[in-house]
Each structure stands twice: as C-alpha cells, then as structure tokens.
Amino acid sequence: MERVELRTVEELMAALHACRGAWDAPDRSGDPVDLHDHALQTAALLRRGRPSDKELQVAGLVHDLGHLLCPGDDAGHADRAADAVRGLLGERVARLVRLHVPAKRYLTAVEPGRGLSAQSALTLGAQGGPMTPHEVAAFEADPLAEDAVALRQADDAGKVVGLDAGVLDDWRPVLELVAAGSRPTAAYSS
Numbered sequence: 001m002e003r004v005e006l007r008t009v010e011e012l013m014a015a016l017h018a019c020r021g022a023w024d025a026p027d028r029s030g031d032p033v034d035l036h037d038h039a040l041q042t043a044a045l046l047r048r049g050r051p052s053d054k055e056l057q058v059a060g061l062v063h064d065l066g067h068l069l070c071p072g073d074d075a076g077h078a079d080r081a082a083d084a085v086r087g088l089l090g091e092r093v094a095r096l097v098r099l100h101v102p103a104k105r106y107l108t109a110v111e112p113g114r115g116l117s118a119q120s121a122l123t124l125g126a127q128g129g130p131m132t133p134h135e136v137a138a139f140e141a142d143p144l145a146e147d148a149v150a151l152r153q154a155d156d157a158g159k160v161v162g163l164d165a166g167v168l169d170d171w172r173p174v175l176e177l178v179a180a181g182s183r184p185t186a187a188y189s190s
Contacts, residue, residue: 004069004084009175012088016061016168019068026071030119031159035064040165041158042151049150056147058089058178059096060154061171074123077101089175090182095144096151103152105131106139117159 006012019035031038043061050056062085066077069084078101086094107114109130116124124130131139139145158165 004080005086006084006088008088009172009179012062012085012175013168013172015065015068015084016171019065022068022071024064024067024074024119030122031117032161033159035067036168037163037165038064038155038158040168040171041160041163042154043171044165045154045158046150049154053147054174054178055090055093055181056096056151058171058174059093059100059151060158061175062089062093063097063100063151063155075126075128088179088182090178092144093178093182096148099142099144099148100151100155101127102131102135102139103145103148104155105129106136106145107149107152109133109136116156120156 006015016036016039019039022035024030024035024038033041039061042063043057046053046057046060062081064077064081065084066073066080066082069080070077073080078098082094082098085097104116104120104124105128108116108124109132112130142148
C-alpha cells in the first residue's frame with residue numbers, strides 16, 4: 001500500500017475536511033459519529049483537559065486519519081496516520097497517534113471492566129487484544145504513556161452524536177503553530 005505523507009497544513013486541513021461523512025468502518029457499522037466530528041470532539045476534550053499541550057490536542061485531532069487514508073485497516077490505521085503527519089507535525093505528535101491503539105490495549109488490560117464503544121471492542125482483537133503483563137510494563141515505561149492514555153480516554157469519550165465541538169477551521173492556527181515548532185531550526189553562524 002502507498003504511504004501518504006501530508007506535507008503542508010493546507011494538505012492536512014484538506015484531509016481533515018474529507019473526514020466529514022467518512023467513518024471508521026467503511027460500511028458505517030462502527031462508531032456513531034463520522035471521523036470529522038470524532039476528531040473535533042477528541043481534540044476539544046484534550047484542549048479542556050490539557051490546555052497548554054498543543055501537540056497532544058493536535059494528536060487528538062489527527063489520530064484517526066488512517067481510517068480515511070486506508071479504509072478498513074483497523075489494525076494499521078494508527079501507524080498510517082502517524083506516518084502521514086510525522087514530517088509536518090513532528091515526532092511527538094506522530095508517536096502519540098501511533099500509541100493511541102496500544103493505549104487502548106493497555107487500558108483494557110489494567111481496567112478489565114472498562115467500557116469500549118461497540119466498534120472499539122470489535123477492533124480490539126485485530127489490534128492484539130488486551131496487553132500481557134510484560135506489554136503493560138513496557139508501555140508504562142514509555143515516556144509518552146501518560147499522554148497516550150489521555151489521548152485514548154478522549155478518543156473513547158469523543159463519540160457523541162450531535163455534540164458541538166467547534167469547527168475545524170478554528171484548529172488551523174494550532175496546526176500551524178505545531179507544524180512550525182516541529183521544523184528543525186537553521187544553524188546560525190556568528
């Protein structure tokens with residue numbers, strides 16, 4: 001499969017706008033909101049909970065782009081989205097996007113009664129199921145584990161039909177800020 005790389009904020013905004021009417025399951029049997037509304041709700045929840053962490057908020061906005069880029073790839077959607085945004089939004093955002101699936105596996109292991117949406121419960125098996133104790137320990141050792149869990153919790157909560165979570169264009173300045181911060185700075189000579 002072809003690897004997609006979003007190189008500009010304009011390309012990313014176009015992809016996010018294309019999420020309107022696109023679903024996590026190609027037959028619309030999955031979550032009750034489209035990818036557009038889910039992205040906005042997830043990012044808004046993270047903005048409310050972590051107002052100063054723009055990278056985490058942006059990771060929430062883009063975490064499910066892999067469903068748009070390769071419909072039906074439940075197991076690989078996080079990797080596809082991470083690969084697509086890494087060059088534009090930086091390594092931390094990409095790692096958080098990639099970690100949102102392991103965070104689901106982690107939470108289902110450490111909180112066995114944890115409720116998941118019907119679609120998330122269905123895809124959990126394809127994504128490896130709950131983590132083993134060894135995988136839990138490795139995940140907890142990751143410096144981004146706490147942020148990935150916050151992203152996952154917002155992901156799980158951001159599936160409310162009819163919830164007004166703002167408009168996508170309001171996120172453009174935040175995307176531009178994160179993109180600008182991820183670019184390597186030029187070395188200056190004296």
